[in-house]
Amino acid sequence: MKTSKIQILCGLAALILGACDFSTAEEIAEEASSVSCPKALVCPDSLEAETICDARDGNVYRTVQIGSQTWLAENMNYCMNASWCYDDGASNCDVYGRLYEWSSAVKACPDGFHLPSQDEWDSLAAYALENAGDENSSLRSTESWDSDLVTPGNDVLGFNALASGRYYFRAFSDLGFKAYYWTRESETTTTAYIRTLSGMINTMGFGNSFKDSGLSVRCLKD
Known part of the structure; x- marks a missing residue:
């Protein structure tokens, strides 16, 4: 009634x-979480060395060999639902890539690449520490970090980690200060494991985040 x-x-x-x-x-x-995506491009007939093209949208990404691993040297910018540009600005996607919920992050990488596991991130950190003297500055870009408050990286390994921030509790934060990356492994039904890089410490951070947070995606070759 x-x-x-x-x-x-x-x-x-x-x-x-x-x-x-x-x-x-x-x-x-x-x-x-739905987004309006730009028109997909077509991959060029030829590519420069150490680049790959995502056949889904025509975006071209640089790659870098670090030890036995081949990483994308840029954050993913594949447009899909449950992803954002920082501050909803398309120009931020052009620079920093998109910020993805975990459910989208596990599907964001192009063919032949995947979202890294915790062990694969740890292998990267171990290689950086042994061969470059630290597992933080050697992976962070020389640009995009707020030099007034944090020290930019030296990027001697070419990983080019950008201070791309995050989307957390429906707010954008930490642009210029911190990089947040998903791993492919869940912790609980609502959280997944992450890795972070910051200008405030000299190690690679680890922890978890709610799966509906928007974090960056770095892809590793299969």
Whole structure:
């Protein structure tokens, strides 16, 4: 009876204010995470050395060999649902790549590449520490870091980690200060493991984040 009264009242309100919204929480979340993607490009007939082209949208990425691993030397910028440009600015995607929810991050890498595991991130850190003297500055770019507050990296290994920030609790933060990367491994149904790089410490950080956070994606060759 109570439901019928609510529906009647809603029907009356619709005549005055417009239609009532019976969207579910899932539908609202899906609408909020949907994005408008630019027109896909076609991969060029030839590529420069140490680059790959994502056949899905024509974006070209630099690669770098670090020890036995081949990484993309740029953050992923494949447009898909549940991903954002920092501050919703398309120009930020051009520079920093997109920020992905974990459910999108595990599908974001181009053919022949994958979202790295914790062990694969740890192998990168171990190689950097042994061969470049640290597992932080040697991986961070010489640009994009707020030099007034944090020390830019030296990027001697060419990983080119950018201070791309994150999307967390519906707010963008830490641009210029910190890089957040997903691993492919879940911790719980709502959290997954991550790796971080910051100008405030000299190690690679680790921890977890809610899966609906927006973090960067770096892809590793299969």
